[in-house]
């Protein structure tokens with residue numbers, strides 16, 4: 001599903017990704033780890049087409065995230081570490097996602113409910129006025145409802161209370177079949193039960209890639 005070949009990304013003279021070669025296949029559930037500045041976010045952003053590589057390429061289901069960005073994003077869900085500052089109300093946001101990406105609105109509400117997020121009484125509230133954990137829950141609900149083949153979570157549980165973490169893990173377990181799940185994390189223990197592959201990066205390189 002994801003093929004990364006000889007990928008190099010530089011910012012000025014700094015090499016953030018140094019000739020990365022990696023493949024993520026169906027049913028891979030990966031913990032992507034490494035020290036601050038190792039290149040994890042740069043790798044994800046390259047997969048999402050945010051960055052033009054200096055060398056090499058990423059292919060998502062055969063599509064290039066730079067030249068076929070719309071096609072690539074159709075099949076990827078990404079939940080960032082810091083929720084974006086969306087000014088829309090929850091109602092507007094859900095309607096927008098449902099119209100633009102064909103995501104089933106009721107499914108979003110259903111997953112939000114499973115995450116103990118009461119959307120019904122918050123529909124007119126602005127997204128940015130939700131608490132950090134509530135934003136994260138809504139983005140997780142959307143990521144699951146989108147039914148993408150590739151789901152990327154960047155430190156997804158940072159703002160979640162213990163109960164919400166358990167709900168999140170349960171929902172992921174129910175939904176992980178036939179997908180690529182990629183967790184960027186500094187705490188392996190949090191995703192250990194969900195992953196079957198652990199990748200460590202350092203100084204822009206993959207230094208270890210093990211199936212567990």
Ligand SMILES: Nc1ncnc2c1ncn2[C@@H]1O[C@H](COP(=O)(O)OP(=O)(O)OP(=O)(O)O)[C@@H](O)[C@H]1O
Pocket residue numbers: 011014015016034035036037038039040041042043
């Ligand atoms: N937009 C940018 N402009 C300049 N340098 C950048 C940019 N994005 C990343 N870098 C540099 O690339 C290197 C890798 O950064 P990256 O954000 O990918 O690390 P990371 O592994 O995600 O770190 P963290 O665990 O802190 O999130 C760092 O040295 C960083 O300063």
